[in-house]
Amino acid sequence: xxxxxxxxxxxxxxxxxxxxxxxxxxxxxxxxxxxxxxxxxxxxxxxxxxxxxxxxxxxxxxxxxxxxxxxxxxxxxxxxxxxxxxxxxxxxxxxxxxxxxxxxxxxxxxxxxxxxxxxxxxxxxxxxxxxxxxxxxxxxxxxxxxxxxxxxxxxxxxxxxxxxxxxxxxxxxxxxxxxxxxxxxxxxxxxxxxxxxxxxxxxxxxxxxxxxxxxxxxxxxxxxxxxxxxxxxxxxxxxxxxxxxxxxxxxxxxxxxxxxxxxxxxxxxxxxxxxxxxxxxxxxxxxxxxxxxxxxxxxxxxxxxxxxxxxxxxxxxxxxxxxxxxxxxxxxxxxxxxxxxxxxxxxxxxxxxxxxxxxxxxxxxxxxxxxxxxxxxxxxxxxxxxxxxxxxxxxxxxxxxxxxxxxxxxxxxxxxxxxxxxxxxxxxxxxxxxxxxxxxxxxxxxxxxxxxxxxxxxxxxxxxxxxxxxxxxxxxxxxxxxxxxxxxxxxxxxxxxxxxxxxxxxxxxxxxxxxxxxxxxxxxxxxxxxxxxxxxxxxxxxxxxxxxxxxxxxxxxxxxxxxxxxxxxxxxxxxxxxxxxxxxxxxxxxxxxxxxxxxxxxxxxxxx
Numbered sequence: 127x128x129x130x131x132x133x134x135x136x137x138x139x140x141x142x143x144x145x146x147x148x149x150x151x152x153x154x155x156x157x158x159x160x161x162x163x164x165x166x167x168x169x170x171x172x173x174x175x176x177x178x179x180x181x182x183x184x185x186x187x188x189x190x191x192x193x194x195x196x197x198x199x200x201x202x203x204x205x206x207x208x209x210x211x212x213x214x215x216x217x218x219x220x221x222x223x224x225x226x227x228x229x230x231x232x233x234x235x236x237x238x239x240x241x242x243x244x245x246x247x248x249x250x251x252x253x254x255x256x257x258x259x260x261x262x263x264x265x266x267x268x269x270x271x272x273x274x275x276x277x278x279x280x281x282x283x284x285x286x287x288x289x290x291x292x293x294x295x296x297x298x299x300x301x302x303x304x305x306x307x308x309x310x311x312x313x314x315x316x317x318x319x320x321x322x323x324x325x326x327x328x329x330x331x332x333x334x335x336x337x338x339x340x341x342x343x344x345x346x347x348x349x350x351x352x353x354x355x356x357x358x359x360x361x362x363x364x365x366x367x368x369x370x371x372x373x374x375x376x377x378x379x380x381x382x383x384x385x386x387x388x389x390x391x392x393x394x395x396x397x398x399x400x401x402x403x404x405x406x407x408x409x410x411x412x413x414x415x416x417x418x419x420x421x422x423x424x425x426x427x428x429x430x431x432x433x434x435x436x437x438x439x440x441x442x443x444x445x446x447x448x449x450x451x452x453x454x455x456x457x458x459x460x461x462x463x464x465x466x467x468x469x470x471x472x473x474x475x476x477x478x479x480x481x482x483x484x485x486x487x488x489x490x491x492x493x494x495x496x497x498x499x500x501x502x503x504x505x506x507x508x509x510x511x512x513x514x515x516x517x518x519x520x521x522x523x524x525x526x527x528x529x530x531x532x533x534x535x536x537x538x539x540x541x542x543x544x545x546x547x548x549x550x551x552x553x554x555x556x557x558x559x560x561x562x563x564x565x566x567x568x569x570x571x572x573x574x575x576x577x578x579x580x581x582x583x584x585x586x587x588x589x590x591x592x593x594x595x596x597x598x599x600x601x602x603x604x605x606x607x608x609x610x611x612x613x614x615x616x617x618x619x620x621x622x623x624x625x626x627x628x629x630x631x632x633x634x635x636x637x638x639x640x641x642x643x644x645x646x647x648x649x650x651x652x653x654x655x656x657x658x659x660x661x662x663x664x665x666x667x668x669x670x671x672x673x674x675x676x677x678x679x680x681x682x683x684x685x686x687x688x689x690x691x692x693x694x695x696x697x698x699x700x701x702x703x704x705x706x707x708x709x710x711x712x713x714x715x716x717x718x719x720x721x722x723x724x725x726x727x728x729x730x731x732x733x734x
Contacts (some may be wrong), residue, residue: 130679132602134422135414139546140350142209142455146215146663147446152184152187152188152192152198153187153203153204153205153206153207153208153603154186154187154193154197154203154204154205154208155186155187155188155207155208155209155710155711156185156186156191156210156391156681157183157184157185157200157204157208157210157211158183158185158186158210158211158213158218158683159183159184159187159197159200159204159210159211159216159499160203160210160212160214160215161181161211161213161215161216161217161218161685162181162216162217162218162299162689163181163182163217163218163219163675163688164217164218164219164220164655164675164691165183165194165221165674165675166180166219166647166656166659166660166673166674166675167221167660167674167675167676168191168218168600168654169309169335170429171632171719172619178430180196180339181196182192182195182196182197182200183195183196183197183199183200183201184218184675184683185200185203185204185621186248186681186707187203187679187710187712188416188710189681189710190678190679190680190681190710191676191677191678191679191680193428193438194675195678196635196678197290202281205701207378209721209729210644210717210727210728210729211729211730211731212728212730212731212732213685213731214732215689216601216685216686216687216688216704216731216733217677217685217687217689217690218284218330218658218675218683218684218685218686219655219671219680219684219686220386220388220659220672220674220675220682221386221387221658221659221672221683221706221708222385222386222388222389222391222623222658222659222662222682222684223387223388223389223390223391223429223658223659223663223666223668223672223673224382224387224389224390224572224611224614224623224658225391225609225611225662225664225665226391226393226516226549226550226570226572226609226611226612226613226619227382227390227391227392227393227611227612227613227614227621228378228393228394228405228613228616229375229378229382229390229392229418229614229617230375230394230395230396230401231392231394231565232374232375232378232391232480232614232615233371233375233378234329234366234371234374234376235277235307235362235615236374236377236378237366237370237371237373237374237715238275238363238364238366238600239276239307239578240256240257240260240274240276240277240649241276241280241692242257242276242277242279243277243278243279243280243309243618244278244280244283244309244497244578244618245278245285245360245618245619245620246278247284249284249472250284250285250286250287250288253284253287254275256732257274257276257298257304258298260267260274260276261274261298261299261302261530261615262360264299265299265302271364271366272298272302272304273302273304273305273320273363273364274298274302274304274305274306275307275308275363275382276305276307276311277307277615278307278308278309278695279307279308279309279315279665280309281342281482281483282306282354282464282479282483282579282582282586283578283580283582283618286480287337288313288483289484289624290306290349290484291315291347291348291349291480291685292315292318292321292346292347292348293317293348293585294315295316295317295348296317296318296319297317297431298317298478299317300317300318300319300320301319302319302352303317303319303320303323304317304319304320305320305359305360305363305365307356307463308464308484308618309464309616309617309618310351310464311462311615311616312351312352312353312461312462312464312465312467313349313350313351313356313462313464313467313483313484314316314349314350314354314355314356314359314510315348315349315353315484316348316350316351316359316722317348318348318351320348321348321389323359323361323362324357324358324359324361324362326346326358327337327341327346327546328344328345331347331357332354332355333357333358333460334354334426334496335352335353335354335425335426335494335495335496336344336348336351336352336353336354336355336356336357336358336412336704337351337355337493338350338355339351339356339484342545343685344482346496349484350694351461351467351484351486351493352354352458352461352464352467352493352495353458353576354425354495354546355422356648359706361632363379363512365400366401368400368401368403368404368469369404370405371401371405372408372495374715375404375405376408376572377619378632379408379415379416379595379616380415381620381621382416382621383416383706383713383715384625384703385620385621385622385623385703386684386703386706387623387706388415388416388417388617388672388683388684388707388708389416389417389418389419389662389666389672389681389682390416390417390418390419390421390450390502390668390669391420391421392418392419392420393419393421393423393456393516393549394421394423394456394612395402395420395421395422395423395442395443395452395456396422396423397422397441397442397443399441399609402441402442402443402593405423405443405450406446406450409446409447409450409718410447413713415451415662415706415708415713416449416601416681416708417448417450417560417672417708418449418450418451418503419452419453419666420442420443420450420451420452420453420458421452421453421454421514421516422442422452422455422456423440423456423458423613424455424457424499424504425457426496426501426504427641435603439639441620442544443446444452448535448709449708453514453666453667454508454513454514454516455508455514455515455516455600456515456516456517456518456549457496457501457504457505457516457517457518458495458517458518459494459495459496459501459517459518459524459527459528460492460493460494460495460518460519460520460521460523460524461492461493461495461520461587462520463521463552463575463578463579463583463587464483464492464619465483465484465485466480466483466484466485466492467486467492467558467616468520468521468524468567469489469491469492469493469494469520469521469523469524469551470489470492470520470521470522470523470553471491471521471522471523472591473488473490473491474488474489474490474491474492474541474587474588475586475587475588475589476488476490477491477585479582479586479587480586480587480727486661490591491523492521492524494523494524496527496624498527498530498531500563501527501528501531502531502534502535505517505531505532505535506535506538506539508717509535509539509542509544509546509569509684511540511546513544514544514545514667515544515546515547515654516545516546516547516548516570517538517546517547517548517549517632518549518550519549519550519551519554520546520550520551520552520553520555521552521553522553522555522558523572524681525548525551525553525554525555526556526558527564528548529558529561529562529567531567532546532565532691533585535695539670544628544664545566545568545664545667546567547548547567547568547569547665548562548567548569548570549570549572550570550572550613551569551571551572551590551596552572552575552595553591553595554596554597556597556600558603559597559600559601559606560600562604562606563601563604563605565605567605568607568608568609569601569606569608569609570608570609570610570611570665571598571608571609571610571611571620572596572610572611572612572613573596573610573626573629573630573633574610574617574625574626575617575628576592576595576596576629576635576643577595577625577626577628577629577634577635577636578617578618578636579637580592580595580633580634580635580643581635581637581638584597584643587604592643592644593643593644593708594647595643595644596647597644597647598630598647598648598653599647599648599649599651600647602649602653603701606656607661607664607665608661609657609658609661609665610627610630610657610658611626622699623658624690624698624699624701625698625699626654627654627655627657627658627690627695627696627698628679628696628699630648630649630653630654630657630696631648631649631651631654631695631698632648632695633645633647633648634696634715639696641662651690651691651698653693654674655690659673659676660673674711676729680709681707681708681709681710682706683706683707684703684706684707684733685704685705685706685716686701686702686703686704687701687702687703687704687733688701690701697733702733702734703715703733704716704731704732704733704734716731716732716734717731717732717734718730718731718732719732
């Protein structure tokens with residue numbers, strides 16, 4: 127064995143050298159040129175017109191980036207079959223990576239629920255009409271087992287919405303089950319028919335990670351707090367058919383790609399045999415335009431050595447393909463600021479709006495979904511398995527709890543590169559961010575709350591605490607590789623990375639560009655772009671594959687109508703996504719006009 131060792135190493139080295147030489151000698155399949163090129167690599171001065179060595183073209187061979195540099199450097203890789211694509215003075219950069227979104231839940235919502243959100247409606251009269259029409263449809267269908275299911279209830283943005291409970295919803299129907307899900311996803315209301323269907327009574331105990339709210343006589347009010355309680359009712363609703371799920375996924379893939387995303391992370395994946403098969407087929411399709419990283423949602427593991435844990439971790443997608451895989455575990459430590467369940471240090475304001483929103487009775491400090499021992503055992507279990515654990519933690523008390531748990535786990539089991547992450551971290555303090563940096567716990571901020579809700583937060587929910595919501599610049603100061611996300615569909619509208627970047631840079635609402643909330647926490651356009659490219663790739667353990675334009679990485683790219691470095695931050699939303707590429711394949715969002723030339727054709731990439 128000692129004699130064969132060096133020989134084996136030599137053979138392996140020869141294979142590597144041969145493979146590399148074959149790649150380098152291969153002619154390019156596509157060359158892109160004629161526009162700005164932003165690589166997002168350290169030292170890339172492409173945003174500076176005065177750079178010494180211009181980046182003029184990118185060559186793609188197969189699924190990977192073959193060359194980046196001047197026209198002479200890149201076109202030496204051209205062959206008779208190379209497709210030359212003129213960028214038409216538009217901008218090429220790495221495809222965006224959404225680190226926290228919910229496509230599998232979003233696809234189910236699109237099929238099973240009627241949308242009543244603020245992106246579509248502006249008054250209760252409009253929403254009530256939609257709800258009445260749906261209930262009448264169900265009542266007119268003989269032997270129907272359908273539910274009146276609605277998503278997007280948002281009193282913060284639609285000011286005349288009433289407070290809900292089972293009695294109010296009985297006014298629509300006391301025989302057809304009705305389920306109204308809040309826009310934030312952490313609160314829902316049902317009527318008595320739905321309570322009966324789910325067998326929720328005055329003796330029903332609260333599930334792990336949720337609360338069935340009850341009145342002074344211990345009768346359920348119809349209000350459901352957090353996913354443990356919400357899911358208990360959803361489980362008795364009619365199941366979604368796989369073909370409908372697949373149809374909805376197709377729509378969502380196109381929405382994400384059209385926003386410029388080439389990778390998205392689903393932070394609420396729940397295994398389901400029928401739907402998982404539809405998901406596999408959807409991502410196997412030739413026109414699937416993304417990579418999809420799944421984080422499996424878990425409530426808790428009672429004991430790190432529990433006998434039933436293996437069964438709970440079985441099934442699912444696993445490492446299915448380079449386009450679809452399970453990347454980690456998702457836990458939810460506290461709730462939402464929109465429902466008064468984020469676990470905070472100082473009480474929520476008590477206002478008529480918080481009553482309408484369904485906040486718990488004052489003084490309200492929010493809810494910790496787990497006791498600390500249970501959370502510790504859960505994180506330790508998955509940390510030992512080498513899995514990445516992402517934990518939703520909005521309020522200061524939740525962030526304290528999660529950081530304490532990570533500190534204990536890392537003291538016991540150090541030196542693992544799990545890249546555990548805290549999600550949303552709305553009211554995380556500067557001291558907590560510094561602590562996270564020392565623990566090498568990374569962060570993903572939901573800064574886009576400010577775009578829609580900053581004024582409401584200030585006047586009705588947090589007061590001046592809104593000014594320190596998601597303090598991004600503090601994370602930079604502490605050398606944390608942070609990201610931003612939108613948590614779609616837990617906000618009104620479709621994904622919009624440039625709207626999110628605009629919020630991170632300006633910290634203003636969509637209606638008032640003159641009033642920043644916590645201007646000291648603003649960041650630059652460069653930091654915002656890093657959050658959606660190289661930083662997000664690193665958080666997902668994909669930094670060797672995607673996130674920047676570098677030779678040898680996957681050709682996951684986006685073409686933009688303008689260079690974001692040269693657009694006023696308040697105008698970032700005017701930038702259009704022209705095209706995306708994944709694994710070197712164009713997703714055909716744009717028109718490719720062919721211009722006949724001498725010797726070869728030139729393809730011009732035109733805006734859709």
